[in-house]
Amino acid sequence: MSSTxxxxxxxxxxxxIGGQQKSFNTLGEQVTxxxxxxxxxxxxxLRGQATGAAELDEKFWxxxxxxxAIKRGEAVGIIGRNGAGKSTLLKVLSRITDPTVGQAVIxxxxxxxLEVGTGFHPELTGRENVFLNGAILGMRKAEIARKFDxxxxxxxxxxxxxxxxxxxxxxxxxxxxxxxxAHLEPEVLLVDEVLAVGDLAFQKKCLGKMDDVTxxxxxxxxxxxxxxxxxxxCQRGIFLQNGxxxxxxxxxxxxxxxxxxxxxxxxxxxxxxxxxxxxGQIRLIGIDxxxxxxxxxxxxxxxxxxxxxxxxxHVMSDMYFVFVFLIIWGSGxxxxxxx
Amino acid sequence: xxxxxTQEITDESPSLVTAPTSQQADDVPxxxxxxxxxxxxxxxxxxxxxxxxLYFFVWRDIKVRxxxxxLGASWAIIQPFFTMIVFSIFxxxxxxxxxxxxxxxxxxxxxxxxWSFFANGVSQASNTLVANSNMVKKIYFPxxxxxxxxxxxxxxxxxxxxLVLLGMMLFYNVTPTINVLWLPLFLLLAxxxxxxxxxxxxxxxxxxxxxxYVVPFIIQIWLFITPIAYSSTLLSEPWHTIYGINPxxxxxxxxxxxxxxxATAPGAIVAVSAIxxxxxxxxxxxxxxxxxKTFADVV
Numbered sequence: 001m002s003s004t005x006x007x008x009x010x011x012x013x014x015x016x017i018g019g020q021q022k023s024f025n026t027l028g029e030q031v032t033x034x035x036x037x038x039x040x041x042x043x044x045x046l047r048g049q050a051t052g053a054a055e056l057d058e059k060f061w062x063x064x065x066x067x068x069a070i071k072r073g074e075a076v077g078i079i080g081r082n083g084a085g086k087s088t089l090l091k092v093l094s095r096i097t098d099p100t101v102g103q104a105v106i107x108x109x110x111x112x113x114l115e116v117g118t119g120f121h122p123e124l125t126g127r128e129n130v131f132l133n134g135a136i137l138g139m140r141k142a143e144i145a146r147k148f149d150x151x152x153x154x155x156x157x158x159x160x161x162x163x164x165x166x167x168x169x170x171x172x173x174x175x176x177x178x179x180x181x182a183h184l185e186p187e188v189l190l191v192d193e194v195l196a197v198g199d200l201a202f203q204k205k206c207l208g209k210m211d212d213v214t215x216x217x218x219x220x221x222x223x224x225x226x227x228x229x230x231x232x233x234c235q236r237g238i239f240l241q242n243g244x245x246x247x248x249x250x251x252x253x254x255x256x257x258x259x260x261x262x263x264x265x266x267x268x269x270x271x272x273x274x275x276x277x278x279x280g281q282i283r284l285i286g287i288d289x290x291x292x293x294x295x296x297x298x299x300x301x302x303x304x305x306x307x308x309x310x311x312x313x314h315v316m317s318d319m320y321f322v323f324v325f326l327i328i329w330g331s332g333x334x335x336x337x338x339x
Numbered sequence: 340x341x342x343x344x345t346q347e348i349t350d351e352s353p354s355l356v357t358a359p360t361s362q363q364a365d366d367v368p369x370x371x372x373x374x375x376x377x378x379x380x381x382x383x384x385x386x387x388x389x390x391x392x393l394y395f396f397v398w399r400d401i402k403v404r405x406x407x408x409x410l411g412a413s414w415a416i417i418q419p420f421f422t423m424i425v426f427s428i429f430x431x432x433x434x435x436x437x438x439x440x441x442x443x444x445x446x447x448x449x450x451x452x453x454w455s456f457f458a459n460g461v462s463q464a465s466n467t468l469v470a471n472s473n474m475v476k477k478i479y480f481p482x483x484x485x486x487x488x489x490x491x492x493x494x495x496x497x498x499x500x501x502l503v504l505l506g507m508m509l510f511y512n513v514t515p516t517i518n519v520l521w522l523p524l525f526l527l528l529a530x531x532x533x534x535x536x537x538x539x540x541x542x543x544x545x546x547x548x549x550x551x552y553v554v555p556f557i558i559q560i561w562l563f564i565t566p567i568a569y570s571s572t573l574l575s576e577p578w579h580t581i582y583g584i585n586p587x588x589x590x591x592x593x594x595x596x597x598x599x600x601x602a603t604a605p606g607a608i609v610a611v612s613a614i615x616x617x618x619x620x621x622x623x624x625x626x627x628x629x630x631x632k633t634f635a636d637v638v
Contacts, residue, residue: 015636028549095372095479097635104372110479118477121399123406128399135395136478187367 004107005188005219006070006093011102013063013088013243062088064243066102070221070236072187075214077230077251078223079258080240086223089240090114090190093221108187108219111138116194117177122166126157126176129165133180147183154205155179171198182209189213192223195233207233227255231302252301259299282321286311379628386481396488400463401495415496416503418459419451426451430568439570439601445504445511449598450567450591452504453526456497457533457587458558464489464537465554468545472638482631483624486541490534497526508598518597525593528609532586532616538623542630545638566591570601571608583611586619 063085094112119136134144155175174197196203237254239247247257291297292305300306405411430436431443438446464486544550565587589612592605
């Protein structure tokens with residue numbers, strides 16, 4: 001038996017923006033478009049915006065020429081900016097939507113978790129929803145029954161399990177939904193941006209569970225914008241840019257390549273901002289963040305050196321001041337302190 | 340608590356690590372993902388593999404259908420029963436429509452029971468994909484399961500309305516003959532017709548939301564072209580047989596014959612209806628399968 005779990009070859013997915021894909025709500029709109037679009041297309045030709053019929057329909061390749069192979073038991077992080085094609089890739093691999101070209105072969109039962117709580121019905125109780133949602137995610141009834149207590153205990157909603165979920169708080173709702181999904185046991189798991197939900201304590205639990213999943217030898221594809229998480233959960237990373245594989249290697253390499261592309265983002269000019277507080281006796285007018293090799297950076301890689309340079313003005317020679325520098329985790333659940 | 344939980348998980352993990360190796364090689368399904376080209380199959384094998392999900396969809400539809408209503412499941416009875424009363428007053432009493440020698444109320448109610456099953460099935464099932472668009476966009480499962488479950492869930496309503504029909508038969512002293520054994524077949528015909536029409540409409544509804552406005556209209560017209568308020572015996576041959584092109588005509592005549600013992604066996608009209616119904620069902624299923632690849636992108 002092959003040790004490859006996912007084999008993707010030249011996969012491409014094209015969306016048409018100008019034509020079919022535009023969501024027509026009524027037949028009337030479609031008929032109108034039928035009459036209007038020839039004129040619009042002609043206008044484009046005349047204005048020289050398009051040179052041939054192929055360019056008339058605005059087409060957009062969400063994925064283009066994507067190829068990679070993932071070994072059994074590998075945990076792979078898929079990273080990239082919004083619209084890079086990460087979610088489209090997972091949708092194609094989950095068979096929700098068809099690729100336009102290319103092919104993929106997956107060996108093993110696939111479980112995909114693109115959203116927490118899809119298929120929950122507000123009128124049904126927590127218990128009923130666990131079974132319904134489990135079935136929707138591809139679990140057998142017997143399997144759900146066996147794990148039922150574990151699912152409820154993980155979500156910490158034992159008391160409310162027989163209450164319709166429409167009476168749940170949003171926290172309880174996502175906890176239960178996540179808990180059902182987290183107890184999926186397919187050979188191949190595809191996860192899109194739902195690594196953690198709920199309050200801080202529960203988020204930690206979610207991440208612990210996700211960590212267990214990767215330790216259990218299952219093949220997992222994670223899509224996330226949280227680089228630190230991707231780096232803890234995955235060994236390998238694939239960086240997508242404009243629908244193409246821009247980097248494929250160890251997670252550190254992929255994250256590094258991704259962060260490098262983000263470094264062109266402009267920084268704010270502190271010196272000229274007027275919405276500032278304080279007496280103005282000393283002013284912070286700029287912060288430079290440099291990576292280990294002294295180049296300006298907007299994002300940093302864990303485990304690599306970094307340099308922070310603070311520019312101050314109005315500093316008087318007889319002044320005493322305390323300088324405090326805090327690094328706070330984006331989601332707020334962990335921070336480190338540097339003095 | 341969480342300690343106990345991690346304990347449980349680690350207890351399980353060794354088996355998970357060792358399981359997916361060579362000994363399990365034959366169990367591992369291989370999924371090929373390719374662009375769809377040419378003709379499609381109905382994917383009935385896969386639908387069978389997902390039968391538990393189908394069961395859960397049916398169960399959900401039944402559970403949810405009358406939640407937060409005061410009258411609950413009695414709606415399943417009220418709908419055909421009140422239509423019967425209105426029909427009896429206007430068509431039976433005032434217009435004196437002939438009813439094959441039967442009391443008019445039972446004559447029309449025996450037709451309204453399968454009709455309601457059909458009509459409710461179509462109006463519910465044609466909207467399933469749009470109503471569950473979030474699921475269509477985020478989860479993979481055989482899409483056929485949704486309209487099928489929606490139509491099947493209507494059987495509960497049918498049974499309730501049917502019990503009232505039995506009560507009325509007692510009241511009017513109508514004894515069913517041996518023909519009643521054919522009844523399941525006529526119910527099946529109503530089911531295939533309802534499902535066939537639903538598959539066409541549900542798939543079209545994804546792209547054209549006009550369907551939502553068309554469905555009540557279709558059902559209203561269809562009610563009057565089906566021999567519910569009147570008898571198909573008003574027509575002479577060959578028109579009577581041709582009438583079977585409306586599959587619900589065959590269903591309704593079949594119900595009356597099987598339960599109330601109307602004069603002649605509706606063989607020809609039912610045969611025509613069965614053929615038309617199957618054509619609608621099979622073409623509908625292929626149409627649905629053909630365009631289901633685009634559902635997630637369009638809905």
